[in-house]
Amino acid sequence: MSQASETKMVENLKHPDGSVQVETLPNGRRNVRVQCANPSEFIPFAQCETTYPLELIDRLLVAKGPAFLCDEILRDEDPAYVEAAIRRSVLSYLEEDAFRGKLILDFGCGCGGSTMALCRVFPQARVVGVELEPDYVAIANLRKRHFGRNNVEFLCSPSGDALPNALDAYDFVVVSSVWEHLLPHERDQLLPMLWQHLKPQGVCFIFGTPNRYSPVEGHTTGFPLINYLPDRLACRVIKRWSRRATPADTWETLLRKGVRGGSVREILGILRRRGHRPELLTPHRLGMKDSIDIWTAASPRRSAFNTLFRYAAKSLRAVTGVSVAPWLTMAIRKRDLDGRCL
Numbered sequence: 001m002s003q004a005s006e007t008k009m010v011e012n013l014k015h016p017d018g019s020v021q022v023e024t025l026p027n028g029r030r031n032v033r034v035q036c037a038n039p040s041e042f043i044p045f046a047q048c049e050t051t052y053p054l055e056l057i058d059r060l061l062v063a064k065g066p067a068f069l070c071d072e073i074l075r076d077e078d079p080a081y082v083e084a085a086i087r088r089s090v091l092s093y094l095e096e097d098a099f100r101g102k103l104i105l106d107f108g109c110g111c112g113g114s115t116m117a118l119c120r121v122f123p124q125a126r127v128v129g130v131e132l133e134p135d136y137v138a139i140a141n142l143r144k145r146h147f148g149r150n151n152v153e154f155l156c157s158p159s160g161d162a163l164p165n166a167l168d169a170y171d172f173v174v175v176s177s178v179w180e181h182l183l184p185h186e187r188d189q190l191l192p193m194l195w196q197h198l199k200p201q202g203v204c205f206i207f208g209t210p211n212r213y214s215p216v217e218g219h220t221t222g223f224p225l226i227n228y229l230p231d232r233l234a235c236r237v238i239k240r241w242s243r244r245a246t247p248a249d250t251w252e253t254l255l256r257k258g259v260r261g262g263s264v265r266e267i268l269g270i271l272r273r274r275g276h277r278p279e280l281l282t283p284h285r286l287g288m289k290d291s292i293d294i295w296t297a298a299s300p301r302r303s304a305f306n307t308l309f310r311y312a313a314k315s316l317r318a319v320t321g322v323s324v325a326p327w328l329t330m331a332i333r334k335r336d337l338d339g340r341c342l
Helices: 054-064 069-077 082-091 113-121 134-147 184-196 231-241 251-257 264-273 291-297 304-320
Strands: 003-006 010-015 018-024 030-036 047-050 103-107 126-131 152-156 170-176 198-210 327-333
Touching: 010 054, 018 054, 030 054, 030 069, 047 069, 054 069, 054 134, 069 113, 082 113, 082 170, 082 198, 082 291, 082 327, 103 113, 103 184, 113 126, 113 134, 113 152, 113 170, 126 134, 134 152, 184 198, 184 264, 231 251, 264 327, 291 304, 291 327
Parallel strands: 103 126, 103 170, 126 152, 170 198
Antiparallel strands: 003 010, 010 018, 018 030, 030 047, 198 327
């Protein structure tokens, strides 16, 4: 549990893994700076600004630790982060009016950052966030209260391979930066369950998940070619060299962290083995023609790798018709009666 040491303008929050300084600015916003006890620990963002009250910052610190505190705040409040990903990954397929008055399920909503972003992008839709961890659901409700949202609710899953009993039928299901953290048996069980709760002609969006076959594993390790190593060897290399792994990690914990990502073939295969006939949609809006374009739009800095990868991926698509991007972006329509498409 964190402890606050209060001064007039600065709060110092303590955590076993580090400390956080929260400075209240003249405009009422708060500047958050984190410092980890282990100087070699990976920190996505060491500083951010937020409108959050101190209670919410403190709860996020307890839940996420200092290393990922600012990342969790920015997932919600930075419009160039999750909100931008939703706009690219969803509105490249369907226009905003398609979501007016509809019901959206945000599966694996965590502490509610993605759910708040969905509410901003689709203010006239109703959003239901589903999460396994009760503490995360409590924090998500604090976010809901902070923003005064009345078009969202949160439900807690009973287990990692089950859904809440209170789920309705949904027009859209969103799986944002979640699929990679599910273990193989959970994927096999949960995706068909989500499909059952999707209305005919509804669409399931899966994005923010690293591509299993990308030459660089950019989510958990940052290592090139690790995706092509056998599991046992990959585990040894990651534990030995990755800053984001610990000696106590097992292959299962690395899978839980998302090391293997996912693939289009895997996801469609799970549904087809259950007798479903999912329809994979093609992006056609916002100047996007495939997942490569969506990935490129998310990476405005044109590094040599990005440029080379885009050229190679576009060439592969021209020859084979297959789009391969470092991150998955999928929109899967449920056909009427799971057979013919209206």
